[in-house]
Amino acid sequence: MGWKSFCRDSVTLRILNLDDLPPIEFREAPIVDAALVVGRIGRHESQLFASEQGDDFDGFSPQRKAEYASGRRSAHEAIKLLSGMPAAVKRKGRRPEWPVGYCGSISHSHEIALAMVASRSVCLGVGLDVVKKNAVSEKVGARIMSTAERRFSSVYTESDWRAIVFSAKESVYKAVHPEIGEFLEFRDVEITLDGSDQIFTATTVEERPSSSAVHSGIGFITDFEDHWLTLFLV
Ligand SMILES: CC(C)(COP(=O)(O)OP(=O)(O)OC[C@H]1O[C@@H](n2cnc3c(N)ncnc32)[C@H](O)[C@@H]1OP(=O)(O)O)[C@@H](O)C(=O)NCCC(=O)NCCS
Numbered sequence: 126m127g128w129k130s131f132c133r134d135s136v137t138l139r140i141l142n143l144d145d146l147p148p149i150e151f152r153e154a155p156i157v158d159a160a161l162v163v164g165r166i167g168r169h170e171s172q173l174f175a176s177e178q179g180d181d182f183d184g185f186s187p188q189r190k191a192e193y194a195s196g197r198r199s200a201h202e203a204i205k206l207l208s209g210m211p212a213a214v215k216r217k218g219r220r221p222e223w224p225v226g227y228c229g230s231i232s233h234s235h236e237i238a239l240a241m242v243a244s245r246s247v248c249l250g251v252g253l254d255v256v257k258k259n260a261v262s263e264k265v266g267a268r269i270m271s272t273a274e275r276r277f278s279s280v281y282t283e284s285d286w287r288a289i290v291f292s293a294k295e296s297v298y299k300a301v302h303p304e305i306g307e308f309l310e311f312r313d314v315e316i317t318l319d320g321s322d323q324i325f326t327a328t329t330v331e332e333r334p335s336s337s338a339v340h341s342g343i344g345f346i347t348d349f350e351d352h353w354l355t356l357f358l359v
Pocket residue numbers: 192193196216219220221230231232233234253254255294295297298299300302303309310311312313314
């Protein structure tokens with residue numbers, strides 16, 4: 126277990142690694158007092174709070190149980206880093222409900238589970254997403270990307286750029302949806318790199334309830350264990 130801090134002007138992103146994974150490194154570190162925790166997917170059901178189990182938990186498949194419990198395990202550790210005590214993250218439908226005073230986000234692949242949590246005094250919303258590199262086919266890319274995004278020329282290969290755009294849009298949705306409550310289709314939002322290949326901004330293609338929240342946010346990209354990882358902070 127190891128943790129690492131990025132600190133600029135006393136504002137810190139604390140990163141905690143629960144298992145035998147390499148460190149998560151951001152070339153451009155988010156300047157925010159928040160905690161980001163990563164661990165491997167495993168049988169962590171015993172670490173769930175009773176209030177996190179709900180009626181449908183018993184019907185989850187073994188893989189879904191492991192992903193859900195591993196995401197909650199990372200979330201508990203992130204809350205503990207900020208507040209000193211782990212706390213339950215209940216859910217409304219699928220959307221996580223963070224302890225009062227905090228916002229956060231959870232993402233998992235079949236292999237890893239991550240959570241990021243911040244105090245609501247520094248962020249209105251946090252979105253976090255991981256996607257396996259090469260997971261987004263040309264067909265899916267064509268469905269989720271705008272013409273401008275598809276034409277965008279960057280340092281990334283086409284396949285990497287598709288996965289980054291997919292992940293970035295999910296991060297935007299996770300950061301904004303809990304606050305605004307609006308469903309956003311992939312084509313409702315456009316992603317642009319912002320003068321750096323590791324920072325992005327987002328806009329809505331039409332004016333809508335989520336527009337100002339989406340426009341006010343900033344996103345970060347890094348790669349980790351054969352995944353693209355994106356964060357979006359509002
Ligand atoms: C909800 C959704 C974003 C989850 O993403 P995913 O890639 O399928 O899965 P991830 O592992 O990355 O994230 C899953 C976690 O997201 C969180 N989540 C689910 N719904 C959420 C919501 N409405 N808002 C914020 N977080 C949400 C949950 O914590 C969930 O994990 P859990 O069920 O174990 O608690 C996705 O399934 C979805 O519905 N997307 C459509 C909307 C969208 O992304 N639009 C993009 C345009 S901006």
